[in-house]
Amino acid sequence: QxxxxxxxxxxxxxxxxxxxxCATSTRSFSNYAMGWFRQAPGKEREFVATIxxxxxxxxxxxxxxxxxxxxxxxxxxxxxxxxNSLKPEDTAVYYCAATRGxxxxxxxxxxxxxxxxxxxxxx
Numbered sequence: 001q002x003x004x005x006x007x008x009x010x011x012x013x014x015x016x017x018x019x020x021x022c023a024t025s026t027r028s029f030s031n032y033a034m035g036w037f038r039q040a041p042g043k044e045r046e047f048v049a050t051i052x053x054x055x056x057x058x059x060x061x062x063x064x065x066x067x068x069x070x071x072x073x074x075x076x077x078x079x080x081x082x083x084n085s086l087k088p089e090d091t092a093v094y095y096c097a098a099t100r101g102x103x104x105x106x107x108x109x110x111x112x113x114x115x116x117x118x119x120x121x122x123x
Contacts, residue, residue: 001112005024005114006117007020011122012119013121022078023078030074035047035099035103036095038092050105052102055071055072058103059105069081089121094116
């Protein structure tokens, strides 16, 4: 069982930045690709970014490219999502997820999910 705990959400003005963290206590963190997803009220949960188990490969949703950066530290068992130039439409609950497979944008590939952290971007 992999437990994931997100933190770092909050209220920020449009154009601002936030960094989300996802910590896990699993000893096999290096075996998992990690992903960030988000869900806005009344919408489906959507892919944001993913990073491979060794941290070499990353993928982003088109609307996040150039604004968001995913990274991980194997020694700290932590993955981050740096979000810059935030827009009101980025408002959502952001979830961290883990998969033993390759880094992927497919929600169904992820076996473990955190509880989510709220990000609110004001005008």
